Amino acid sequence: MKNNKKKFVLIDAMSLAYKGYFAFINRPLSTKAGEPTSAVFGFVNQLLKIIEDTKPDHIAVAFDSKEKTFRHERYELYKSSRQEMPEDMIPQLQRIKDIITAFNIPIYILPGYEADDLIGTACKLAEKEGYICYAVTPDKDYIQLITDNIFIVKPGKSTDEIIILDRKKVKEDLGIEPIQMIDYLALIGDKSDDIPGVAGIGEKTALPLIQQFKSVEGIYKNIDKIDRKSIVSKLLENKENAFLSKELATIKTDVPLKLNFDEAKFTQPDIKKLNQIFSELEFKSIAVKVNKMFQNNSLEKKENTPAQDYVESKPSLASFDKNKVKYKLITTYKDAKSLAEKLMQSDLFVFDTETDSLNIFEVKLAGCSFCTKPNEAYFVAVNPLYLSTGLFSNDLSDRLPIDDFIKLFKPVLENKKIKKVCQNGKYDIAVMRHYNINVENFYFDTMLASYVLDPDQKHGMDDLSEKYLNYKPIPLTQLIGNKKEPSKIFEVDLEQLSNYSCEDADITYRLYEILLRELKKEKLEKLAFDVEFPLVLVLEDMERTGVHIDKQALKEFSNELKNRMDYYTDKIYELAEEKFNINSTQQLQKILFDKLKLTLTSKTKTGFSTDAKSLESLKGEHPIIDLILEYRQVAKLKTTYADALPKLINPKTGRVHTSFNQTAASTGRLSSNDPNLQNIPIRTELGKEIRKAFVPRDKDYLILSADYSQIELRIMASICEDENLINAFKSGEDIHRSTAALVFQVKPSEVTPEMRRKAKEVNFGILYGIGPFGLKTRLGISQEHAKDIIETYFGTFKNVKKFMTDSINNAKEKGYAETLLKRRRYLKNINSNNKVVRQFEERVAINMPIQGTAADMIKLAMINIHKELIKNKFKSKMVLQVHDELVFDAHKDEINDLKPIVKNLMETALPLKVPVVVDIGIGDNWLDAH
Incomplete structure (x- = not known):
């Protein structure tokens, strides 16, 4: 970026604002007063990074105009599928404009034109005047503007990272000249803008065509030279769309924009105004950064003092x-x-x-x-x-x-x-x-x-x-x-x-x-003093104790998995009729979609998706899919557990010591890392083998496992006070069988395994706010059938539906969901007009009281059990917690005393309106004990 020419930076405001907004979509930022700030925070961070890295001589920011553009007039469906701007983002745009103005940066808006066209025009005008230009945007259509003097600055994955694209980088990545991006988009289309492109032509097909024939015009001029009939057919059928798409994808560089270079000269910002805005937005770290970047005499920091906050607000720590x-x-x-x-x-x-x-x-x-x-x-x-x-x-x-x-x-x-x-x-x-x-x-x-x-x-x-x-x-x-x-x-x-x-x-x-x-x-001190603070000593003791691992068993299992991998590899090669790297996404894409012509999955940056969900959707199309899924499962077990766990054994203790994190999960659940022992697979036979390797410390001990039975369903029944659910639990029935009998209106003895399976999916699905589409996917039935099952369920368990509605309404009123012990999870977007964002938080509002209460319950049990073990000077130790399960290194002489203590303290930790049941198992390893 070293160059004697002056630098002109042009920023696409909306693309940066949206990126900032969605970067924090799972944990939206807001002030104490509730003003949303994600988009503003992301935008300002990017702006500062851009200024630091490019050191501009001139800078301007472009916004789209509210009016429809010439593209809308040309094509009615242009950007038609775009969702309305999220409600909580609208006020943030004015904040962004106020900040840009305080930076003394001009704003370009022109009715009937998009920011792309304003930036494209400004870049070309500035290039003629001898400037080097940097167009800042994540949008790929801007690539067409790149020349020897015009570069694209793309925001990176984080809100303070940027990537600079030049001609060389585009040619290396795509194999085409930047200007040919227009032709590329004309063929593949652009879903984000509803540009149709040529149906059936993807990235893999488009690039070779453009490389060979240079442009859309060149392709149609030489269409008889294209060998593949299917491609020719698609091109001919969609010729009109191809040329329309090229027109829509072309950034106009002759917009009637009056460019005043003096106005765009980058100068000292209005620090006082910026500090006022940052104080209102509670952007303390950004305020410090801005003041450091644009220090003057009145803002100099004294030497050898801690970093001071320059925000003009009450200096509570002066x-x-x-x-x-x-x-x-x-x-x-x-x-x-x-x-x-x-x-x-x-x-x-x-x-x-x-x-x-x-x-x-x-x-x-x-x-x-x-x-x-x-x-x-x-x-x-x-x-x-x-x-x-x-x-x-x-x-x-x-x-x-x-x-x-x-x-x-x-x-x-x-x-x-x-x-x-x-x-x-x-x-x-x-x-x-x-x-x-x-x-x-x-x-x-x-x-x-x-x-x-x-x-x-x-x-x-x-x-x-x-x-x-x-x-x-x-x-x-x-x-x-x-x-x-x-x-x-x-x-x-x-x-x-x-x-x-x-x-x-x-x-x-x-x-x-x-x-x-x-x-x-x-009113949260009880949760802190009765649950979270006392749990610290329990977890510290568990981490120090650790759990014993059978290295030899894992070594033998690793060899078995290696043999299975070799078997699957040979079978996959046989079906593909060639050898390739099964772990390479791109090579797998070629086999599945180019060679075997399987149904195209969702599009990614590198082609069509080959992730687990996508491969599951291809099951039944070709036997290679099942083999690839089996291969992946075996490979993960080998690398993540069989090979990795022995390396994590502490040489001093001979055990594995995980770390339990109290502050990672928003629901109150504990998480485990280095290694994660809460994620060991249990549903597959092969996965279960890993648990076999978790063994007692020596011959005087056994593994004891204590597991809450269907605790989340019991908590839901207790909270919603549904008579049918409560009666089923009180009578000790199989809850899934009871549910199936009521939903399908048959006697419990007539419930088939298939009916029970469906009822189980509904029971657990309800906890996560499942709808007809979700149930349809889980059960492999029609959406209409799924809808009928859910309606019958709610008709049978009327209080469950009321509980769900009340949970959402309470969260909307309070701004948070809470557990029986009043643990809170704030839901800042529960009243959003953005349907996707709102529905996610509505599901959280239903699930949080249940899953969070289950987390509180087992934490209380752990605290009480730990105290009892110390009080009675037990040799037995609690070594693991996996959500609803506790695992103990139990001394053989203490087992008869330990079992009733653990069972009682777990079942009475948090009284419910239904019986709480804990199943206890004992064995020579974790699998046998479970």
Whole structure:
């Protein structure tokens, strides 16, 4: 991008706004007052990235006009299938225009023309004047504008990433000149704009035709030279559409646009106006970035101070001025003893560890910060290293020896009367346990408090600090570099490390005060103090315990899977009549669609889809499909589990230690990662073999599995109080058989396996707001039949329909769905006019009270069981939680005592209006126990 020519950047506003809007569609952004901001946030981030990367001399932004264009007049169906703009995006456009104006950037709008045409015209005019132009858009039709002086800037996957396309890149990727994009679109059409193209001609056919004959005109002139009759037939049948499509796809470059280069000159923005807008929108990090980019004398940041927020709003954390806070570095025994005594006299304190690793079995403590009130914090620098002589290593001799730290602070941290507060306390507690310090009276976790208040917000300390304190903390990268290598922690200057860690503790204390007030205000403290906070110790213990894996069994299974893969590979080659890379999407596309002529699936960037869903739709067309699906299943089992799990065994413990995440799922469910042990397949016979490899720790133990029976259906029955459902559960009937009998109006003894299967699909489908189309797909029946089944179901279980309607209406009124324990999930688009977005949130409104209550129930059970195991000094340990199931490493001598305890505490964790049933199994491995 180095060039002496002046640079003119032209931005397609709507394409960037839409990209920003849909980038956050699952977690829409909004202000505390409820103003939607996703599109604005995405647009501004992209704008700043574009300015940073292109460093423009001139810049302008183009919008589509509201009026119909000449293309609509030429073709009535042009853009006819486009959905109306989402309701919550409309007010964001004015915000975007206000921000563009505050940046002193001109806006181009011309009635009857699209942004494409304005940008195309501006690019050509600027090129004539000797400028290099950058047209910013994700739309592929802009490629036709590319020349040696005109480039396309495409937004990347994230809202702050961009990709620059030039002639060379287009020729490498597509094999055609940029101007030929018009002919390419004329053949394949453009679904997003309803440009018809030539029916039946896709990317694979279009590109060779254009490469050979150069243009649409050239193709029709030489149509007799095309060998494939089917292509000739399609071209002749759709000739009119081909030329119409070319006309519609051509960007006009002669629009009557008065281009004033002086107006478009990129100058200093109106910082005051921008700060006002960013303050209203609560764009704190963007405000900091903009002020840094366009600093003037009045905005210069003082050296050696934490990053300040330049937003003109109430500086609620102004006291973070270095002159006001009291942060003390402690390196001597005398000072550490004095701090320990001070902490021993406190009612509550925050503590935060600094370490060299996230692996709790390898971790070395570099220090710990403590805070008992705002503005004051202490950092105890620790030397965790020993030499073989028993002496401490010399390079860290200026710090408190680890045994002195343990001697002084173990009594403090184990004091049951003093409340402890952390941000992500599970890790800090694990670090202390590594040094044989058992943290007692763990009282409050700011990360979990944030999760309880709104599961969809960000819960990291930096994010919470910016949101609640209007302050951007010292970044970790400032200490250990952008790669965030924890091992470099001992290379950091002690004063710098002390300031960083003290600030973390200080911020955590301030967040604790604010979040505690918020929990009380929203009446969510019971959920936090009875469920989420106590669960931390349970999960930490489970993670530390780990689960034993039979390496030899997995090795043998891996060999078996390899043999199966080889068998399927040979069969696939035989049916394809050639060898190819089965794992290559493009090679598979050629076999399935070019060679075997199977029905074309949905289109992707690289051709036609070969994902699992697409291949399932092709079942029955050719035997190769079943073999490919079998091959993929076997390959995934081999790589993801049979080969991967043995590598994750910790050499010190001989077990696999997963990490349970409390803040990942919006419903309240736990997730598991590194490795994910909640996703091990159970439905297929081969998948079940993986569970066989999960075994007890030694010959004195067995695996005990305790599983809630149909818990979500029981919760639904309890919430909706449907008499028929409640009676079925109370009488201990097979709920799916009972449902089938009522829906199909037959005696329970006359219910066929097929009827039961359909009833089961309906029972579980209802939990997720299933409709006739969804049920039709699941059962392989007609939509009319599916509709009849659902109507009969609702006629039989009248309160279920009422529950669904009430759930949606309550969510629309409150703005959130909630569980029996009042856990919330906010639904910002539940009242949207956009049908797709609204219906998604309506399904969530139905499912959240059920799935979330099930999550709350098992969490309470885990807490109660954990307490009971400790109280009775059991050797048995809880080692896994997989949604509705708990898995134990059970000592053989304790099984008779353990079974009733687990069963009782699970069944009574959260009383319902129907019986709660827990099935318990015991075996030599997880599969046998299940």
